Amino acid sequence: MSEKKAIHMKEKDNVAMVLEPVTAGDVVCVIRENKAVGRIVAKDDIAQYHKIALTVFKSGDIIYKYGEVIGKAVQSIETGEHVHVHNIQGVAINDAH
């Protein structure tokens, strides 16, 4: 099994973007500023440039990317799971109404 890579934009972020398609069970090396900052095992198949969870989220937990809030979990998410429209939603959208 070859090691896959994911890019971590800012230290504060709790998701990373996989740089190639990932299959459940793959080891994903998380890189930030060209340095490996951790390794996690993917729990889902994840398409290229999609997000992988770097931590455990409870429903309502905030998702950080670019060091900023991009949304919140709408269900619990395990480390290594695919983070996308099925398990997170925007925060500003709700605030606007």
Next chain:
Amino acid sequence: MRIKAYKRTDGTFGIRNKVLILSTVGCANETAQRISEQIPDAVFIPNTKGCGQIGDSVNIMKRTLTGLVLNSNVYGALIVGLGCETIQPYILYEMISARTNKPVKVLTIQDEGGTVRAIQKGVTVAATMVREMFLQERVDADLSSIILATNCGGSDATSGLAANPSLGYCSDKLVTAGGTVILGETTELIGTEHILAGRAKNNEVKENIYKIIKGLEIDFSKMGIDTRGANPTPGNIKGGLSTLEEKALGGISKGGGTTINEVVRYGDRPREKGLVIMDTPGYDIESLTGMAAGGAQVCVFTTGRGNPIGNPIMPVLKITGNHETYVNMEDNIDIDASVVLRGTKSLFECGDNIFNALIHVCNGQKTKAEAFGFGEISVYRNVEVWCNKL
């Protein structure tokens, strides 16, 4: 940091030396173009409108044409009008002359007595101006004199991961060096207004950020368009973007992370240095035209799918984070930022490469769009009222 640039009488510096043949109305375009064809070193600026305009469109056109002539890359300009158009050529000339003492001349086809006489006079005037322009040499200048326009077009999943954040590092570096960076494309700021407002220098800037972004959203909803509901688009979602904020954050990362010092109208020159927001539309050619009118001497343009456009007044440097796009459109794209996604360079190193390329362009190196002689231009017009009632 120092560069070599052309010093203008108002103390600003241009990185290109240009004489404009500026048409005030579509009716004068062909005549103005004939003048510029006789003077290959002059730059023809066609007008997509200039007459039959109403309301704010008129003010936007006047201040944008004025701003294009005031741009420090411009040595001088010949204004070519018809005579009876909404954008009155002599009034435009007065507006420009009140703000600069660079060489500016005006003629109208109706006053000169037809196209042939207008061309005759125009060629004489423009040829003299170009001869004088060539006497000017580049001199030592500080990088703080640079106003950088940032823009993105044909974005894809790599834009927010590689090209935009790399450009962000370059933007931060220019701001640190005392320069100015313009972030625009108001449509793409929707969803990040609270984040941008949190980075505002003061309350006025904060209020203006909300004013342009919320105001645009209200205009959209009046037209029955739900921006938040429509974004991220199905294509964005397929590419991995889950929320509107995530999409917009990828876009605003172009401007870097410094304090937002001012919000300016389309085509207005920033008074502040550092990071500035200009209220520009999503159509890239109109957005770039507004930033050039705002005094930007150079533009860095990020793309995912690839884009060939240039600008007649400021060089446009292209960057993609998509390696396939770079290989596919290498004659249009200057820098391959996909090195970030292949793990061979960090965002910071890639940002450094963009910054170094920017310095070379400021010192005279041509961008790929310039090498083709590309100079797309179009002034944004916000009100179109006639027709379409059936």
